[in-house]
Amino acid sequence: MDVSTILDPLNDAQRQAVCAASGNVLVLAGAGSGKTRVLVHRIAWLMSAENVSPYGIVAVTFTNKAAAEMRGRIERLLGIPPSGMWVGTFHGIAHRLLRAHYKEAGLSQNFQVMDSEDQLRALRRVIRDMGLDDAKWPAREAQHFINARKDEGLRPQHLEHQHDPFLKHMIAIYTQYDSYCQRTGVVDFAELLLRNHELWLQHPEILQHYQRRFKHLLIDEFQDTNALQYAWVRLLAGKTAAVFAVGDDDQSIYGWRGARVENILQFNQDFAQASSFRLEQNYRSTGNILNAANAVIANNSGRLGKTLWTAGKTGEPIRLYSAFNEQDEAQFVVDRIAEWVEQGGTRQECAVLYRSNAQSRVLEEILIRHGMPYRVYGGLRFFERQEIKDALAYLRLLSHPDDDASFERIINLPPRGIGTRSVDAVRELARGGGISLWRALHHSIEHQQLAARAVESLKQFANHMARMHAAIKALSLHEQIEQVIHDSGLIAHYEKEKGERGRTRIENLQELISAGRAFSEAPPPTDSDQPVDPLAMFLSHAALEAGERQGDEWEDCVQLMTLHSAKGLEFKQVFLCGLEEGLFPHKLSASDASKLEEERRLCYVGMTRAMECLTLSHAEKRRLYGEETFARPSRFIREIPVEFLQEVRLRGSVSLALPSQPLPAQNETGLRLGQRVLHAKFGEGVVLNYEGQGRHARVQVNFSREGCKWLVMEYANLKQL
């Protein structure tokens, strides 16, 4: 392949990164600077200029979408599918490895992957079985605790309770939960990675095999890696593989779920002789948008420091609208979109971004009133739907009878006269004998300790499952699914559900059959020498790749989504709504400087989604949790220099008469956000916010001892540290 095809479309900085001498490379790539492009071209470069076999390359991403996108772009660039190369998510790759080495990893051959909902149900079960009060020990909390520990690579035996009763319980639940998973042959998301990591540590020969094979590791969105993922990369890379990591510290918005930006800083120390490159030329946004975004993010401390620039147009100023309330705000946004469409734009070029999902409702109402089609991202995905999970539970139980969670889900669905009493009896038997519910079911039928009618129902269920098991044995995957959906009685069950809902449920179940057919036509690659059961693979696929959000993609729709889900996307028109203190930055992040910085990065991410036009809005009054709340405009608004802003005023009169009103000046307090200060009485603290000017200026300081306080500058007498 001609290298000019690879290098010609790149700018200097990109080309330098792509052609960097073989070794560890860190690319700091600002928003819209061609991050994925560099990754893809690097792979092509390795293959053509350095003669690296695709067999020796792994490329890791966070989402299935990103992995699919990358695979597609590699294929387009090379002209052939990159067979032999591993391109996938951390979890997808870990899953593939565990399937190949399930024995050494201590898993059963048909082990199943649990999604978060399954995990929560499992934890509820475990907590109840431990005889704990589930009101006092909420499963959610345990779920967070366990996932966070696993993401740090920690097992219960690594944890110390330090005589803290809370920790003591959490560790006990963690222990019980692990043994529940082991017993029933299920693995949660974090477990995939942790198990894989442990597999490598305990079986150096397996690790060596992969270290010898994979000479090049490429990692996307490196700022989002958590401690375990980082350790996983280090282990796989060993001393010899070359790691090519791409990320942007300014776009780290997942700290709250364990992502560690520090991994970027750590890179140069942990990966020998790493060279780093910066991509700062932006190809997406206008000059005004970039300058404004740069100004906002400049308020964060501890950045690696990048300044985006563009060779493109300055563009229009950023529009700012102060709405009276959230209806007014939504009305404004929808009117601007309507204008855009009138002038020949499309709706799908417009994105309305907000901090929290609850904000979509008012926007939707107004959009509906205008008859303007829209699409809300987020919400349930295909494989997460109730009816789909019901059908999958049948399939899982047939594929893996020890899967207690699936057993519990369908034992009385559709209702078949097996109530809590009977299930409790089966559960008791299972616990006493240390066996699965499925096996306990047969015992309880034989022992006849239950009422005759209950035993009869149990017997019928057991026979029913056995019949289905025999019936689907020789069938192809989609026939198996079809058979089970009908035989299980789920169709009949959901037909009874009245209205639209029942009908869509049935449609979804039909869709599941098609999903099965599509899956058998394009099965994922495997490495196991043993024959793999297509059903087991399909079930893992369903858990690992929950499928698309809602459809309607073909229609020209306005795009509604949270700032988090907008990461990685771009739109000509971006509307950033609800820029109010308390909402964005969110009040739950208000008392912690590092959380505030994450909010600011979120704002930066949102702003840099815009290509041509960015519109900001805030409402003076908003109904929140059923209460009218008044909020000041977000600090992020006044962090934008006024020369890039234009206030939009409606209702005719004022708009032309007054020049755009300057917003509260940049910083009248002489203090920097994040600045450490000393107060005579409250001690040391960090400046979080300020408002007003001159004598009336007030600052918000988070004191390490006294917590958050607003102080009047004139009297506070703060000393800078």
Place this chain on the structure above:
DNA sequence: CTCGATGAGTTTTTT
């Protein structure tokens, strides 16, 4: 088993 009352929680989300 289904229905309605009651109470808790309500930032962001992928795998």
Place this chain on the structure above:
DNA sequence: ACTCATCGAG
């Protein structure tokens, strides 16, 4: 204000 899960009564 609204959703969602759980629980007791019919």
